[in-house]
Amino acid sequence: xxxxxxxxxxxxxxxxxxxxxxxxxxxxxxxxxxxxxxxxxxxxxxxxxxxxxxxxxxxxxxxxxxxxxxxxxxxxxxxxxxxxxxxxxxxxxxxxxxxxxxxxxxxxxxxxxxxxxxxxxxxxxxxxxxxxxxxxxxxxxxxxxxxxxxxxxxxxxxxxxxxxxxxxxxxxxxxxxxxxxxxxxxxxxxxxxxxxxxxxxxxxxxxxxxxxxxx
Amino acid sequence: xxxxxxxxxxxxxxxxxxxxxxxxxxxxxxxxxxxxxxxxxxxxxxxxxxxxxxxxxxxxxxxxxxxxxxxxxxxxxxxxxxxxxxxxxxxxxxxxxxxxxxxxxxxxxxxxxxxxxxxxxxxxxxxxxxxxxxxxxxxxxxxxxxxxxxxxxxxxxxxxxxxxxxxxxxxxxxxxxxxxxxxxxxxxxxxxxxxxxxxxxxxxxxxxxxxxxxxxxxxxxxxxxxxxxxxxxxxxxxxxxxxxxxxxxxxxxxxxxxxxxxxxxxxxxxxxxxxxxxxxxxxxxxxxxxxxxxxxxxxxxxxxxxxxxxxxxxxxxxxxxxxxxxxxxxxxxxxxxxxxxxxxxxxxxxxxxxxxxxxxxxxxxxxxxxxxxxxxxxxxxxxxxxxxxxxxxxxxxxxxxxxxxxxxxxxxxxxxxxxxxxxxxxxxxxxxxxxxxxxx
Numbered sequence: 293x294x295x296x297x298x299x300x301x302x303x304x305x306x307x308x309x310x311x312x313x314x315x316x317x318x319x320x321x322x323x324x325x326x327x328x329x330x331x332x333x334x335x336x337x338x339x340x341x342x343x344x345x346x347x348x349x350x351x352x353x354x355x356x357x358x359x360x361x362x363x364x365x366x367x368x369x370x371x372x373x374x375x376x377x378x379x380x381x382x383x384x385x386x387x388x389x390x391x392x393x394x395x396x397x398x399x400x401x402x403x404x405x406x407x408x409x410x411x412x413x414x415x416x417x418x419x420x421x422x423x424x425x426x427x428x429x430x431x432x433x434x435x436x437x438x439x440x441x442x443x444x445x446x447x448x449x450x451x452x453x454x455x456x457x458x459x460x461x462x463x464x465x466x467x468x469x470x471x472x473x474x475x476x477x478x479x480x481x482x483x484x485x486x487x488x489x490x491x492x493x494x495x496x497x498x499x500x501x502x503x504x505x506x507x
Numbered sequence: 508x509x510x511x512x513x514x515x516x517x518x519x520x521x522x523x524x525x526x527x528x529x530x531x532x533x534x535x536x537x538x539x540x541x542x543x544x545x546x547x548x549x550x551x552x553x554x555x556x557x558x559x560x561x562x563x564x565x566x567x568x569x570x571x572x573x574x575x576x577x578x579x580x581x582x583x584x585x586x587x588x589x590x591x592x593x594x595x596x597x598x599x600x601x602x603x604x605x606x607x608x609x610x611x612x613x614x615x616x617x618x619x620x621x622x623x624x625x626x627x628x629x630x631x632x633x634x635x636x637x638x639x640x641x642x643x644x645x646x647x648x649x650x651x652x653x654x655x656x657x658x659x660x661x662x663x664x665x666x667x668x669x670x671x672x673x674x675x676x677x678x679x680x681x682x683x684x685x686x687x688x689x690x691x692x693x694x695x696x697x698x699x700x701x702x703x704x705x706x707x708x709x710x711x712x713x714x715x716x717x718x719x720x721x722x723x724x725x726x727x728x729x730x731x732x733x734x735x736x737x738x739x740x741x742x743x744x745x746x747x748x749x750x751x752x753x754x755x756x757x758x759x760x761x762x763x764x765x766x767x768x769x770x771x772x773x774x775x776x777x778x779x780x781x782x783x784x785x786x787x788x789x790x791x792x793x794x795x796x797x798x799x800x801x802x803x804x805x806x807x808x809x810x811x812x813x814x815x816x817x818x819x820x821x822x823x824x825x826x827x828x829x830x831x832x833x834x835x836x837x838x839x840x841x842x843x844x845x846x847x848x849x850x851x852x853x854x855x856x857x858x859x860x861x862x863x864x865x866x867x868x869x870x871x872x873x874x875x876x877x878x879x880x881x882x883x884x885x886x887x888x889x890x891x892x893x894x895x896x897x898x899x900x901x902x903x904x905x906x907x908x909x910x911x912x913x914x915x916x917x918x919x920x921x922x923x924x925x926x927x928x929x930x931x932x933x934x935x936x937x938x939x940x941x942x943x944x945x946x947x
Contacts, residue, residue, distance in 0.1 A: 293639040407826065407848065443866065445850045445894065446718050446939065447763040448820055448827055450739060451776065453805040454760055476737065478760060482695065482716045489910065 393425050394504065397434075401499040402460060406441065409455035411463060415500075419460060422502065423467035430470075436460050437501040438478040439485075441494035446480050453478030460500045475505070512809075537674055539582050540903065540922065549584040550592050550617035550641075551575050552601055554634065558626040566627055566659065570634065573660050574621065576703060577667035577681055580928070582903055582921045583674055584619060591615045598864070599937030609644040617641045632656045636666045648673045660705060668704045680899045680947050685906055685930075686710075686720040687731055687917055688939040697731060702899070702906075702919070702942070704930030710744060721765050722943045729941075730754075730764040730773060741775060755788060763807045767814050767834075774798070774808035774817050785819055787834070798836040810834070811854045818842070818852040818861055818878075829863055831878075842880035851895055854878070857902040860922075862886075864894040864907075875906055875922070898922075906930075906940040 332369040400422075402415035411419065426432065438453030465471045486493035516617045538544060554570045556563040559644040579709050590596040592615075599611040612917075623636035637649035650669055652662035663851045664681035671679035683702045684750045688695050700707040716734040723730070729744045731778055741755040741764050755761040759778035766773060773788045777795075785798040785808045788841065799805040803823030810817055814834060821830045829843045843849040848866035860875045871892040887893040891910035898905055899919075906919050912929065915936045920927040 319719070339605065362871070407822075414914060423626055443892070444827070444848070445820070445864075447776065447807045448804065448822075448850050450718075450760055450762050451778070451806045454783065476759075479734075482718070482734075 294327055355374045360450075382452050388395045397422055397425055398502055398504060403458055403495065404498045404500075406498065407444070408450065408496070409438075409452060409459050411459050415460075416463065419465070420461045423464050425470055426464060426469045426473070427467070430473075433473045433475070433506045435475045435477060435503045435505050437483075437503065438476070439483060439499050439501065441498060442481045442484065442489065443494065446482065450478050450480035453480045456498075456500050462503075515559075537583075539675060546583060546585040547618045548587055548616050549578055549619040549621060549727070550601075550612055550615070551578065551588045552592060552622045554623040554625050554636070556626070557624045558628070563625075563627060566625060566632070566656075569659055570623070570625065570663055572898070573663040573703075574636075574667065577664060578621075578670070580703075580904065580919070580921075580926060581667065581671055581679055582926070583671060587615065587617055607639060609639070609641050612641045619647075627656060630656050632659060632662070634659075634662050634666075636663075638670055660701070660703075663741045664701075671835070677901060678945060680901050680904060680942075680945065683900060684943040684946075685917070686722060686941045687937050688718060688720065688941065689933055689935055689937045693935075697729065698937075699943075700931065704917075707931065707933075710746070719763055719939055722941055723766050724768055724770045724944055726944045728947050730766065732762045732764065741773075754793065765809050767810050767815060772808060772810075772814075774819075776806045776808065777831055783830070785817065789850075796836070798832055798834070800837070807851055809852050811853050812856050812858045818854055820850050820852065829861065829880075840880075842876065842878075845883065846874075849874075853897045855898050855902045855922075856900055860902075862896040862898060862905055864896060869914040873905070873924075884924075886920065887927070890927075893918075895938055895940060897940055897942050900944045904942075905920055906942050908938045908940065 400418055402411070402418050404412075404415075426434070436457040438455065438457030440449035440453050440456075444452075454476065457478055461471070461474050461476055466473060481497070484493070484497040485499070486496045523553070532882070539935055542892050551571065551574055553567050556567060556649055575586050591598040592601060592787060594600050599615050600608055601611070602608060603611075607622070611621070618641050618642050621636065621641040623634060625632060627636045632655060633651060633652045635649070637644060638647045640647050648670060650666060652665055654662050663680070667681045668679045671677065680702055683698050686697055686699050689698050692709070695716045695718065696709055696713065696716055696808060697706055697711045697720045698709050705901050710729070710731070711731075713733050713735040716907050718732040718739075720731045722728070727745065727747055729746065731742055731744070732739050733742050735742075736753070736756070738756065739760055739762050740753055741761045742751050742753050744751050744943075755775060755777065757777050757779035759781075760783055761775065761777055763776040764773050771790055773790065775786055775788060776783050777786050778784070781808055782802065783804050784800065785805050787796045788798075789793070796818065799819070799821070801821065801823050803821050805821045805823075805828070806818055808817045810821040816831050817834050818829060818831045820827050826847050827850050828841060828846065829849050830839055830841050832839045842861070843865070844864070846865040846867065849863050852863040859878060861878055862873060862875045864871045864873050871894045872888055873886045873893045873896045875882055875886060886905070887907075887909070893907055893909045894904050896907040903922050904919055905922060906917060908915050909918050915938050915941050916933065917930045917937045918927055919930060
C-alpha cells in the first residue's frame with residue numbers, strides 16, 4: 293500500500309509536473325512565436341524601408357548630383373558670362389577710353405597770346421599728352437589747324453595761324469612723332485569758336501585745333 | 508542887222524570859248540588836296556520834269572539824292588542846306604523873270620549853282636544838267652545824258668565825273684566799283700557794288716572761305732584767295748567771261764595777292780619754303796621770283812604806282828610794321844617806327860602816301876604817311892576798330908571797314924579823314940574792300 297501510495301503520489305507529482313511543464317511549455321511557445329512573428333514583421337519592414345530609403349537616397353543623390361552638376365554648369369556658364377561681360381566691359385572701357393583719348397586729342401585746343409606763337413607751359417603739357425597718344429597710335433595721321441582772333445588783317449593772321457600750327461608740329465616732331473604724319477593748315481581769323489568781339493572770345497579763338505584725318 | 512546878229516553870236520561864242528578856256532585852265536590847278544583848300548558852297552536845285560507824266564516825283568528826288576551825294580563826296584563842294592533854296596521855307600527866290608537869281612544865290616553864300624531837267628518816256632530817260640558860277644553869273648558846264656530809266660544813277664555819276672574833270676583836270680571816281688567780302692550768305696564770298704553802295708552783286712560761289720580781292724589794273728579781273736580746294740590758294744576771276752583760274756597752289760599759304768600797275772605781275776605771300784615770304788608771279792609764264800628772305804612773317808604786299816617798289820607788313824622786328832622793298836628784292840627799309848602793330852598798307856595811286864591801319868591803345872585806326880615814313884596823319888579815332896584801308900583810283904578817297912556801328916561794315920572817307928560815311932546796310936560782316944580802277 294505504501295508503495296502504491298508513493299507511486300501514486302509520484303504519479304500525481306509527475307503528472308502535475310508534466311502538466312505544469314506542458315502548460316509552461318505551451319505558454320512559452322506562444323510568447324516566442326509572438327516575438328518571432330514580431331521580429332519577422334519588423335525585419336520585413338526593415339528590409340522594405342531600407343530599399344526605399346536606398347532608392348530615395350539614390351534618387352536624392354542623383355538629384356543632388358544632377359543639381360550639383362547643373363549648378364556647376366550654371367556657375368560655369370555664369371562664370372563664362374561674367375568673364376565675357378567683363379571682357380566686353382573691359383573692351384568697352386578700353387574703347388571708351390580710346391574714344392575719350394581721341395576726343396580729348398581732337399577737342400583739347402592749345403591757346404596763344406595776342407600776336408604770339410610760342411607755346412605756353414600749359415600748351416606744352418597738353419601737347420605732351422597728345423604726343424604720347426600719337427606715339428601709342430602710330431597709324432593715325434593728323435592735321436593741326438592754326439587760328440587767330442579777329443584783330444589785325446586777315447592776311448597777317450593767316451601767316452600767324454600757320455606759325456601757331458608750326459609750333460605744335462615742332463613739339464610733336466621733337467617728341468618723336470614722324471613729321472610725315474602731320475599736316476598743317478592756317479585758317480587765320482576765319483573760323484572763330486566764339487564770334488563775339490571781346491577779350492574772352494579772342495582768348496578762346498587764338499588757338500591750335502587738332503584733327504585726326506586717317507588711320 | 509543880220510550881220511550884227513551873226514557877229515554877236517560869234518562874239519558870244521568866242522567869249523564863251525575864251526571863258527571856258529580860262530576857267531578850265533585856271534580850274535585845272537585847283538588843288539583840292541591842299542590843306543588851305545576851301546570847298547565851294549554849292550546850291551543844287553531839284554531837276555524839273557519837262558514832260559509831265561505820272562509818278563515822276565521820285566525821279567527828281569533820286570536825281571537830287573545821287574547828285575548831292577556825289578558832289579559832297581567829291582571834296583570839291585560843300586552843299587547848302589535845302590531850306591535856303593526854298594522860297595516857301597524862307598529861302599532865296601531861285602528864279603526871277605525866268606532867269607537864275609545869281610544875286611540872291613550869292614547872298615545865301617552859294618558860289619556854284621546846279622540845275623537841270625529831265626524827261627522820261629516809259630523806259631527812256633533824258634537828263635540835262637547845268638552848273639553855273641554864281642559869282643560871275645555864268646554857265647560853266649552842262650551836258651545832256653540819254654539812257655534808260657534804270658541807268659539814272661549812272662547818268663548822274665557821269666555828270667559828277669564831268670564836273671570833277673572840269674574843275675580838277677581829273678575825272679572823279681563816280682563810275683567805279685568796290686569789291687569786298689561778305690558772309691551774308693553764310694559763307695565768305697566776294698561781292699561787287701558801285702562806289703556808293705548801290706547795285707550789289709555776288710561774284711563767287713565757292714561756299715568756302717574767300718578772301719583778299721584785288722582788281723586788275725584794267726578792271727576786268729579780280730585776284731583773290733580761296734579755301735575752295737582745302738588750302739588757301741590764289742585764283743583769278745575774269746569778270747567778262749566769268750571764268751576762274753587757280754594760279755598759285757603751293758604747299759602752305761598762297762595769300763594776299765596784289766597786281767602790279769602794268770598788270771604783268773602779281774605780288775603774293777607764299778609759305779612754300781616754310782616761312783611766309785613775298786614773291787612776284789609773272790602773269791604769262793607763271794614765273795616766280797622771291798623778294799624777301801627773312802625769318803619773320805612777310806605779308807600783304809602792295810605795289811607803288813610806278814611799280815618800282817613794294818610796301819609790305821613784316822614782324823621781323825618783333826611786331827608787325829610796314830616795310831618797303833625794291834621790286835627787285837633789294838633795299839628793304841622800315842617805314843613805321845612809332846607804331847606797335849601796323850598792317851594792311853596800300854600805296855596811293857598818286858604815289859606820295861601810304862595808308863595803313865595801326866593798333867593803339869586797344870583800337871585799330873587808319874593813318875596815312877608819306878611814302879618815306881614821315882608825316883604821319885591819323886584819319887579815324889574814337890569809332891570802334893577801323894581797318895582794311897584802300898585808296899580810290901583818284902587817291903582822294905579811302906574805303907575801309909569799321910565796327911563803330913557793331914558789326915564790321917564798309918565805309919568811305921576823303922583822304923584827309925573827313926566825310927566818313929557807311930556805304931550800305933547788309934546782314935553779317937563786310938570787309939576786305941578793294942577799289943576798282945576807273946572804267947573809262
